[in-house]
């Protein structure tokens with residue numbers, strides 16, 4: 115590449131020298147052809163095209179330059195009264211611009227180049243708790259399978275959900291127990307929190323789990339791991355855009371959609387004008403918030419509320435409904451609220467946030483509470499008001515896949531979508547009520563659906579998320 119570029123540059127410079135043969139006579143054809151070839155090849159390689167295309171372009175360019183360029187340039191010098199050098203520069207600019215134009219047009223017309231085989235028996239989109247074991251199982255059933263992941267193997271649970279939260283919760287629990295140590299007859303003094311150390315421990319465990327998961331996928335025979343963002347091109351093909359923005363088309367007999375959810379951002383006055391935390395960015399803080407305001411009293415809001423309270427922050431949870439954890443039985447929600455209050459967390463129920471603002475380094479919430487307006491102020495704001503499906507990233511309309519009004523994919527009891535041979539699993543599908551760790555059982559379910567005799571033992575162990 116460097117050699118081609120150097121040759122191309124020297125051709126362009128040599129052409130401007132007063133002694134250059136084509137500035138005095140249409141000579142040096144062989145040299146110009148050779149340099150032109152190299153010049154075109156350099157352009158082609160730079161554009162990730164095949165060398166022969168660049169060489170052809172270069173050949174045409176240099177022949178045209180040698181035969182017609184000298185005559186034409188001579189006439190232009192006379193007509194425009196511009197120095198020969200200026201005209202030579204314009205000529206080069208037009209030639210290079212034209213070559214790039216042709217190369218990029220050609221690139222769009224050419225079917226995307228792929229290093230991987232482009233047809234699979236099965237493609238799984240998303241390497242979450244459901245997709246990863248499923249892809250391994252499909253491969254072990256003898257199906258040539260691809261697992262497409264746009265970011266990290268392991269999905270939300272390993273990278274932004276269960277694993278990092280439980281790791282940090284373990285730090286919070288140690289701080290909590292240290293504070294209560296005297297009750298157990300142990301005197302340790304008051305704990306100091308080193309958030310950089312808490313975060314590093316969380317990052318290390320996430321990396322360990324992610325790496326292990328990725329290695330297991332890579333070691334699975336019959337399974338290809340492809341990094342890139344996938345979307346449907348038709349009911350039996352997807353387009354995958356990789357990190358270098360290269361596009362690849364893959365087809366498959368069956369697709370399994372496991373693209374998960376992401377944090378929702380509510381439509382609140384002033385929210386889009388300020389910086390706030392979500393369930394991912396809060397775990398990247400390098401210092402403890404002085405006073406954490408949390409919008410949302412679901413399981414994510416409560417988990418972070420208790421964690422940061424135990425680490426030492428003041429915490430206020432603002433919940434729009436009459437209880438916390440609206441999907442749980444009221445007595446369970448009440449018992450949880452009591453535990454949090456005992457820890458010193460302030461809980462505001464039936465509280466509607468009407469405006470959010472930041473003044474200096476303080477966040478201000480205007481809240482309607484019991485018919486009255488009230489202001490609450492803190493140092494940080496965590497928005498934990500639910501999660502929305504990543505179905506909008508998949509161009510589902512190209513495959514005629516139905517979703518509900520919130521974007522969750524509709525499936526039947528066999529996890530089939532509205533399009534034959536396309537299945538949806540995990541959080542992206544409507545009414546996801548399976549505990550994350552039960553998703554590991556899905557391969558057995560699909561073995562039944564696909565009429566495959568699954569001789570593997572059922573997944574072992576309990577499905578509890580451990581404290582790390």
Ligand SMILES: Cc1cc2nc3c(=O)[nH]c(=O)nc-3n(C[C@H](O)[C@H](O)[C@H](O)COP(=O)(O)OP(=O)(O)OC[C@H]3O[C@@H](n4cnc5c(N)ncnc54)[C@H](O)[C@@H]3O)c2cc1C
Nearest residue numbers: 240242243244264269270271275276344373374540541550
């Ligand atoms: C803070 C937090 C804590 C949690 N704690 C727990 C817990 O303790 N216990 C529990 O059971 N559950 C917990 N959960 C929920 C759990 O993480 C999810 O239910 C689970 O991860 C969903 O798994 P999934 O397989 O549906 O999708 P995900 O794990 O979300 O995986 C989806 C994958 O698809 C990829 N993807 C998305 N779009 C595309 C695309 N177009 N192309 C290619 N790839 C794509 C994403 O990058 C991602 O890797 C928690 C969630 C959060 C946010």
